[in-house]
Amino acid sequence: GDSVTQTEGPVTLSEGTSLTVNCSYETKQYPTLFWYVQYPGEGPQLLFKVPKANEKGSNRGFEATYNKEATSFHLQKASVQESDSAVYYCALGDRGSALGRLHFGAGTQLIVIP
Amino acid sequence: EAAVTQSPRSKVAVTGGKVTLSCHQTNNHDYMYWYRQDTGHGLRLIHYSYVADSTEKGDIPDGYKASRPSQENFSLILELASLSQTAVYFCASSPQGAGDTQYFGPGTRLLVL
Numbered sequence: 001g002d003s004v005t006q007t008e009g010p011v012t013l014s015e016g017t018s019l020t021v022n023c024s025y026e027t028k029q030y031p032t033l034f035w036y037v038q039y040p041g042e043g044p045q046l047l048f049k050v051p052k053a054n055e056k057g058s059n060r061g062f063e064a065t066y067n068k069e070a071t072s073f074h075l076q077k078a079s080v081q082e083s084d085s086a087v088y089y090c091a092l093g094d095r096g097s098a099l100g101r102l103h104f105g106a107g108t109q110l111i112v113i114p
Numbered sequence: 115e116a117a118v119t120q121s122p123r124s125k126v127a128v129t130g131g132k133v134t135l136s137c138h139q140t141n142n143h144d145y146m147y148w149y150r151q152d153t154g155h156g157l158r159l160i161h162y163s164y165v166a167d168s169t170e171k172g173d174i175p176d177g178y179k180a181s182r183p184s185q186e187n188f189s190l191i192l193e194l195a196s197l198s199q200t201a202v203y204f205c206a207s208s209p210q211g212a213g214d215t216q217y218f219g220p221g222t223r224l225l226v227l
Contacts, residue, residue, distance in 0.1 A: 032213040043118075043204050043218030044157070051213060089156060093213045100145045100164050100211025101172070106156040 002027045006090045006105035013080050014113050021075040021108045023064070023090035033057075033066050033073040034091040034102065044089055051095070085112045117141045118219035120205050126225045133192040135222050137205030145208040146188040147216065148172075148180060150201040157204065163188060164211060195226045 006023045013019060025031065032051040036044040048057035053068035062077045073090060090105040118139045127133045139146065147162040159172030161180035169180040177199060179191040192199055202223050206216040 034215070041220075043206075043220050045218065046215050049215060093211075095213030100208065101147070101159060101162060102216060104157045 002029070002031075002092055002094055002103045004090050004092050004103050004105035006088075007108045009087075009107070009109035010111050011108060012111045012113065015082055016079050019075070019077040019080050019084075019110065021088055021090075021110075023073045023075065023105060025071050025073065025090075025092045025103075027092060027094060029094040032093045032095055033064075034089075034093065035062065035064055035073075035075050036089040036091060036104075038087040038089065038107075040086070044087075047088070080110070080112050082112045082114045085110055118205060118207055118217055120203075120219040120222050122222060123220065124223040124225075126227060127192075127195045128227055129196060131195050133195050133199075133224065133226075135190040135192075135203055135205075135224070137188045137190075137219060138186055139188075139205075139207040139217075139219075140186065141207050141209070141217060142185070143207035143209050143217075144185065145211050145214075145216075146182065147206040147208070148178075148188065148190045149204045149206065150174070150199075151204060151221070152201050160190065160203075197226050200224060200226045 034049040035047040037047045038044040048059040050057040050066040056065045087107045091102045148160045149157045163169045163182040181189045205219040208216045
């Protein structure tokens, strides 16, 4: 079945350093890939999504490229800020499925030290 | 205005008691979902629904029931609450399902004693 595997956290970085959170997926279908972010005390919210292979999504300085050949969707940011401290979820949605669900990774907690 | 609301926001329940968590959405979305969140497990899907009066099992449905009496409302019911059901529960809605964005509520923190 469909699944998502991402970097195990927590990831602790100093402000101004670069971030990479790895995300790999398995599916036999045609997925849309998502990155969600969850700030403390809140529900997850969409960071961005990419419906097509080989395209890039971005928002708030974060970006990820949908790599169909490598089945990856790694999240990157060049320079993190303390306000980026949150949990990041990679997710897969099978557009060909009638079931209407997303498959989430386990989440990666990011801690940014000022 | 928050489009997905949950009530209560926190609850303390006794083992063996009945717990009902409620979710209301004003997005006019067909799909609604219930997840639980535990440290180290991320978001796990309990039940979901794509139309009123119908629900589907997710990955961890045991010990939970769901009810979708209308498009706007989706409830999660713990008939006999257990210690292992202590978690944060999130409701979400989505317009069309699998390839579409899910919009989450603020969560309900449940403590079963």
